[in-house]
Amino acid sequence: MKKIRLGLFGLGNIGTGVARLLNTNKEIISARLGAELELKRASDLDITRDFGVKFAPGVLTTDSDSIVNDPEIDIVIELIGGTGVAKALIEKSIAAGKHVVTANKALLAKHGKELFPTALQKGVCLSFEASVGGCIPIVKTIRESLVANRISAFTGILNGTCNYILTRITEEGIPFDEALAGAQAEGYAEADPALDVEGHDTAHKLAILSSLAYGMEMSLDDIYVEGISGISPVDIEFAQNAGYTIKLLAISKYDGQSAEARVHPAMIPKANMLSNVSGSLNAVSVTGDAVGEMMLYGYGAGMMPTASAVLADAVDIARDILAGGATRIPGLSFMDGHMNNIPIRPIDEITTGYYLRLAVMDRPGVLSKISGILGDRNISLKSVVQTERKLNGAVPLFMLTHPARESMMKKAIEQISALDMISGRPVLIRIEEPESL
Ligand code: HSE
Numbered sequence: 219m220k221k222i223r224l225g226l227f228g229l230g231n232i233g234t235g236v237a238r239l240l241n242t243n244k245e246i247i248s249a250r251l252g253a254e255l256e257l258k259r260a261s262d263l264d265i266t267r268d269f270g271v272k273f274a275p276g277v278l279t280t281d282s283d284s285i286v287n288d289p290e291i292d293i294v295i296e297l298i299g300g301t302g303v304a305k306a307l308i309e310k311s312i313a314a315g316k317h318v319v320t321a322n323k324a325l326l327a328k329h330g331k332e333l334f335p336t337a338l339q340k341g342v343c344l345s346f347e348a349s350v351g352g353c354i355p356i357v358k359t360i361r362e363s364l365v366a367n368r369i370s371a372f373t374g375i376l377n378g379t380c381n382y383i384l385t386r387i388t389e390e391g392i393p394f395d396e397a398l399a400g401a402q403a404e405g406y407a408e409a410d411p412a413l414d415v416e417g418h419d420t421a422h423k424l425a426i427l428s429s430l431a432y433g434m435e436m437s438l439d440d441i442y443v444e445g446i447s448g449i450s451p452v453d454i455e456f457a458q459n460a461g462y463t464i465k466l467l468a469i470s471k472y473d474g475q476s477a478e479a480r481v482h483p484a485m486i487p488k489a490n491m492l493s494n495v496s497g498s499l500n501a502v503s504v505t506g507d508a509v510g511e512m513m514l515y516g517y518g519a520g521m522m523p524t525a526s527a528v529l530a531d532a533v534d535i536a537r538d539i540l541a542g543g544a545t546r547i548p549g550l551s552f553m554d555g556h557m558n559n560i561p562i563r564p565i566d567e568i569t570t571g572y573y574l575r576l577a578v579m580d581r582p583g584v585l586s587k588i589s590g591i592l593g594d595r596n597i598s599l600k601s602v603v604q605t606e607r608k609l610n611g612a613v614p615l616f617m618l619t620h621p622a623r624e625s626m627m628k629k630a631i632e633q634i635s636a637l638d639m640i641s642g643r644p645v646l647i648r649i650e651e652p653e654s655l
C-alpha cells in the first residue's frame with residue numbers, strides 16, 4: 219500500500235493524541251484513504267518521557283530540522299503552539315515544499331496574512347481545522363459546504379476552557395481558580411491560560427472564522443476582547459435566577475460593507491441552544507443566505523477531539539497528493555486576489571441589552587439618581603433588584619436594561635462610577651437574545 223509520510227513537531231497533549239490516533243485507527247484511516255499515513259518522525263524537546271504511545275524505532279527525535287530536511291516527509295504537523303519556534307518551523311517546512319497542518323490559532327491570527335500567501339506561492343497546503351472549535355468541522359463547513367452562500371453572521375462558544383470554568387461554577391459553585399485548575403488538568407487550557415480566560419484565544423478563532431466567512435483579511439486589530447475574569451459567582455447566580463446563562467461568546471456579523479467582531483461574556487436566554495453547551499463543548503451557529511441558520515456542536519478542546527481534526531486535515535491533503543495535486547481548495551476559502559480589507563465597526567456602535575451590577579450605599583435617593591443617569595442616556599430599565607446582602611458596607615444592585623447603544627451605556631457607567639454612593643467598578647454583562655436557535 220502506498221505511504222504518505224508525516225512529520226510531527228511537538229509531542230504535548232495534542233501531539234501525543236495524534237500519534238495515538240494514528241496507531242489505534244490506522245486500519246480504518248487506510249481503508250478510507252487507500253494509503254497508509256505513516257508517522258515517520260516526531261520531534262520534541264524531551265523524548266525520554268513516557269508518552270503512553272508506541273512509536274516505531276527511530277521516530278522520536280529532538281531535532282526538528284531533521285523533519286524539515288527529510289525529503290520523504292510529505293506533510294508536517296505543527297503542534298508546538300506559540301508564535302516563535304512554531305512559525306520558524308512552518309516557514310522552513312513550506313520553503314521545503316511540505317504541506318503543513320497546524321492547530322495554532324494564535325500564529326494564524328497574527329501571521330496568517332504572511333503565511334497563507336507563502337504557502338500558496340509554494341503550491342502547498344496550510345491546513346488548520348483543529349485551530350478552531352477542536353473537533354468541530356467549522357473550517358471545512360464554511361470553506362466547502364457553504365461555498366454557495368453569502369455568510370452574514372456567526373456566533374460561537376469557541377473556548378473550551380472558559381466554557382468548562384463557567385459551567386463548573388454554575389453547576390457546582392466551585393471557585394474560579396479550582397475550575398481553571400480542572401481545565402488545565404484535563405488538557406484544555408493554553409500553556410498561558412490567560413489567553414483563554416481573557417478572551418484572546420477566542421479572538422484568534424474569531425479572526426480566523428471571519429476571514430473564511432467573509433473573505434476578510436485576517437487581523438486581530440479592532441476585535442473587541444473581554445474575558446471572563448471579571449465574572450463573579452453572584453453574577454452567575456443572578457443570571458440563573460433571571461432565566462439566563464453566562465457564556466463567553468464570539469460574535470461576528472457582516473453587512474457587505476463592514477463587520478462586527480467582538481468577544482465578551484454574554485447572558486443568553488436558557489432556551490437558546492448555545493445556553494446548553496456545557497463543559498469543554500463548543501458550538502458555533504452560522505447564518506448563510508441560502509442555508510439560513512445552522513449550528514455545529516462538539517468538543518472544542520482536549521487531546522483526542524483535537525487530534526481527530528488534525529488527522530482529518532492530514533487525510534484531506536493526502537487525498538489530494540494521491541490525486542496528483544494538493545491546493546484544490548483555497549486555504550482561506552477565497553481565491554488569491556479576492557480577499558478584502560473589511561473594516562470592523564467599533565463596539566460603541568452596537569446595541570444590546572445590559573446586565574449591570576453596582577455596589578451601592580443603602581440610602582434614600584440612590585436608585586433615582588442611578589436611573590436618572592441611565593434615563594438621560596436613553597437607557598430604559600427592564601428590572602431592578604436590590605438584595606440585603608452587604609459587602610464592605612455596600613449592597614449589590616442588579617439591573618437589566620432594554621437594548622441600548624454601547625456608547626451611551628459607557629458614558630452612563632462613567633457617570634455612575636463617579637458617584638460617591640457607589641463603591642468599586644460596576645460590572646457590565648451584555649445580554650444577547652438571538653432570534654433563533
Ligand atoms: N485552550 C483552547 C480552549 C484549546 O480551551 O478552547 C482549544 O483551542
